[in-house]
Amino acid sequence: MPNVKPLEISEAYLADPFPKLAEMREHDPVHWSPTLDTWIVTRFEDVRQLFSDPRMSRDRKLSKLYTPPKPGTWAHRFDSESFANMDPQEHRRLRNNIAAGFKPKAVARMEQQVRDVVEQFAAPLRGQTDRVDLVSAFTSPIPNTVIGRITGIPPYPGDEERFCDLAQDVIRRFVWFADSETRERGERALDELAEWVGKLADERRHQRQEDLVSDLIHTDEEATGMTNDEIVMLVASLVAAGSETTTLGATTALRLLFENPEQFDRLRANPKLARNAVHETLRFDFGAATGGIARFASEDVPLRGKVIRKGDMVMLSSAAAHRDPERFPNPNQFDITREPGESLAFGHGAHYCIGSNLALQEITFILEAALDFLPASTRLRSDEIEWETIGLMRRPSTLPVSFT
Ligand code: HEM
Structure with missing residues (x-):
């Protein structure tokens, strides 16, 4: 077996992790990185199996690398x-309490809501002749607004922008290897968000409305209604898990289409391929340098x-598993016409993503709307994309295009 050098995080690696991931997958599929103090597992079968292995816990407190936040904080x-x-x-x-709200049937009910939100942000982009940053104008506000409509947050008009900032910051606290300043920013955001949700829960306890927080409080059997604290944690999980991930998925889908113009042409010729293009994006490149989800061995x-x-x-x-040639030819x-095979983009097993149906629907609608407002002559200004690195995650924070 060739000697595989331990994984080091460099600019070059972050820009294109796939050759190193391929080397590990082929020659050292259970790889130890002393710099990161973590194992990296790269073969599809192993990743899939460990996702549902009861000895692999999600509890970050089991890790030697865990730095506890200040007591008293959310x-x-x-x-x-x-x-x-x-x-x-x-x-x-x-x-189970929450997943019922995200099953395919429930998501189908949300369809018009999601379409309305996409249209709200697509309308001003129709007929544009100038340059636009598709992240700030389109792919970032949509998932935040959708999650806001579903949860009923932000509760008061005018708070939408603050909510977007909070959603972006909250997820930082869950990204491994982020620096301490970034983590603390995430912790402060979580406190602020929790205060909003707590207040909203108090209000909904007295006056029920058509939103998720009301549903969680006013269950059919009074006894199983959730406490404010449980609701705060659940809603914060949804915001952390459901907004920035979907933004990154949509942004990556558009970036890959611009970078592969023949695929973009195919999609223009057959917009029904939009959902397939979303599956292929999540397989091909989902933004993180190890493209990985963390677990901690309990034995x-x-x-x-x-x-x-x-x-x-x-x-x-x-990320490595999705390029495993044992699973995916070429x-x-x-290739947006590829038959979507089994995917690990939304995890596997007990923690499988609750919002997968919603995310797939949102990103598909985003692509369909983009086909409508982006003329075929639109160009991505690749050299002007701003990239942000948080821990091992590298993502475009802008996607500038010119419409001429
Ligand atoms: C492209 C978008 C998304 C991706 C790639 C994604 C990916 C994932 C993955 C990989 C997991 C499993 C984590 C683990 O096993 O440790 C997960 C869990 C979760 N996701 Fe998503 N997600 C997305 C969108 C969403 C949305 C829109 C929501 C909600 C509205 C959501 C809510 C959740 C929740 C609550 C969990 C935790 C489930 C549990 O622990 O039982 N996600 N997601």
């Missing part, structure tokens, strides 16, 4: 009490001749 409570970190039985109970786990020790962190690299080809 971040501190989040790490101890959030449903994402609960034992499987409690997790299932709370997850020793032997795998492919290595032993992952209790307390070790493991990055399950779906994996380095971005």
Whole structure:
């Protein structure tokens, strides 16, 4: 077996992690990085299996790398009490409460709402002749507004912009290897968001409305209604998990289409391929350098001749798994006509993404609307894209296009 150098994070790696991920997948599929103090697992079968392995916990407190937030903050409570970190039985109970709201039927009911939000941001872009940043004008505000409509937050008109900023900051606290300043910014945002949600829950307790917070409080059997604190943590999870991820998915889909004009032409010729193009985007490139989800071993786990020790962190690299040639023929080809195979983009097992149907619907509508307002002559100004790196995540924070 060739000697695989330990993974180091460099500018070059962040710009194009795929050659190194391929090397690891082929020659050292359970790779130890001493710099990151984590294992990186890269083969599809292994990633899939570890996602649902009960010895692989989501509880970040098990990790040696964990820095506890200040006691008394919502971040501190989040790490101890959030449903994402609960034992499987409690997790299932709370997850069922919320997952019912995101099943395909429920999402189909939201369809018009999502279309309206997409149209709200697409309308001003029709007939543009100038340059536009598609992130700030289009792919960023849509998922934030959708999650806002669903949860009923922000509760008061005029708070939308602050809500977008908070949503962007909240997710920073969940990105591994982010610096301490970024993490603390995320913790402050979580506190502010929690205060809003708490107030809203108080109001909805007295006066029910047509939103998720009301539904969670006023259940059919009074006894199972959720407490304000449970609601705060759940809604914060939705905001953290559902806004920036969808923005990144939509932004990446548009970027890849501009970078692969023959694929863009195919989509223009057959807009029905939009949903397929979304699946292919999430397979081909989902923004993170290891493209991974973290787990922590709750006991020793032997795998492919290595032993992952209790307390070790493991990055399950779906980015590498999605380029595994054992699973995807011609994996380095971005091809929107590819039959979508099994995907790990939304995870697998007990924590499988609750919002996957909503996310797929939103990004599909975003692409359909973009086909309508972007004339074929639109050019992406690739050299002017601003890239942001948070921990191991590198993403475009702008997508400037000129319409001529
Ligand atoms: C392209 C967009 C999205 C991607 C790629 C994505 C990806 C993921 C992944 C990989 C997980 C599993 C995490 C793990 O196993 O540790 C997850 C969980 C989750 N996602 Fe998403 N997600 C997206 C959009 C959304 C949306 C729109 C919502 C909600 C409105 C959402 C809500 C959640 C929640 C609540 C969980 C935690 C589930 C649990 O722990 O049981 N996500 N997501």
